[in-house]
Amino acid sequence: MKKFIILLILLFALNFIYADDATCSTTTDSSKIKHAVCAVYDVVNDVLPVIAFVLFVLAGAVYAAGQFFGAEMRAKAVGWAMNMITGAIIGLILEAVLPSVLTSLGGASSCS
Numbered sequence: 001m002k003k004f005i006i007l008l009i010l011l012f013a014l015n016f017i018y019a020d021d022a023t024c025s026t027t028t029d030s031s032k033i034k035h036a037v038c039a040v041y042d043v044v045n046d047v048l049p050v051i052a053f054v055l056f057v058l059a060g061a062v063y064a065a066g067q068f069f070g071a072e073m074r075a076k077a078v079g080w081a082m083n084m085i086t087g088a089i090i091g092l093i094l095e096a097v098l099p100s101v102l103t104s105l106g107g108a109s110s111c112s
Helices: 002-017 029-046 048-066 071-104
Strands: none
Touching (some): 029 048
16 A cells, blocks of 8 residues: 555656646746646546546455455455545545645636
């Protein structure tokens, strides 16, 4: 799970680093920031719901698979499934709240 979190942090960092393209190279710093905020807005709207859905499906599969094993493995599977469901719920909350936060920052209102 730590590797997955590190991968997500790396992807978001790369998103900010490579957010500008050839059209933004002659613009001001504020438009570069606005472009980076738009990139985050697009990632939030496109990727987080998909990841949340996949986490819900995997949580169900892990919980069901854990029922075939002994008590110790079943308890571990229930813990893993609950962690996946918690992550999916947090992702959906972020997907619902983050666009309005980014819009209030002034950058995401003009994103297409």
